[in-house]
Amino acid sequence: MRALIVEDEFLSRKVLKSFLMSLFEVDIVVNGREAIEAYKLAAEEGKPYHLVLMDIMMPEIDGIEALETIRRLEVEMQVARSKIIMTSALDDPKTVLKSFHEGGASGYLVKPVDKEKLFKELERIGLLKQ
Template identity: 40%
Template sequence: MKILIAEDHHPSSYVLKKFLEIYGECTLVENGMDAVNSFLQSLKEGEGFDLICLDILMPKMDGLKTLQSIRKIQEKMKNENKKEPRIIMVTALEETDNIYKAFEEGCDAYLVKPYTKEKLEATLKKLDILPKEST
């Protein structure tokens, strides 16, 4: 599984990477613009990401705008049979407005920090993206 983690807080990105690296290759970026660029590059290479984890509060482009950009790119490429990644918002923001906007823009799950490895794994299982030997 190919995983993109967009998180500007280094301890948070480290923890998320440690949780997820047992399931696949993790790419770390620190802002939304880099996340969109990594997403586009992965499509050009013909691989794509299976999972994208986005923080909301990031420099250059926040997580909601990043989510919106990624989903717009996917919409344009719909006829190219590119796989659509599952997108999880992983953030400390638990206000209803942020949650609503994230789902409105196309996120698949919303995970509030701090979270546990078990809660993350439960989210991955719910999204049916864990490799078969992990379930």
């Protein structure tokens, strides 16, 4: 399985990769624009991402906009819907609702993300069997 980490903070990228590398082939990008490009390329190559961990607050294109664009691409390109978990330092109910209801997120984690919370979320969305 493939995973894409979308995170502008170096330490968060490194920690998330260490959590996922035993379960997924992991790619990393640093903003929403790169996430859209990586997602599109992976789908075109016939190797779509099963999981995307997407930070919400990033430069260039934020995570919510990137999420909405990826959901449109899935329909246009007729690829299976990826599980997309949004991550944010903000525990703001408005942001959570927007991620789920408008963007179609699969999950939401508040940073800092720890391994136990991440694995519980992966299990909840069907990407990890415990």
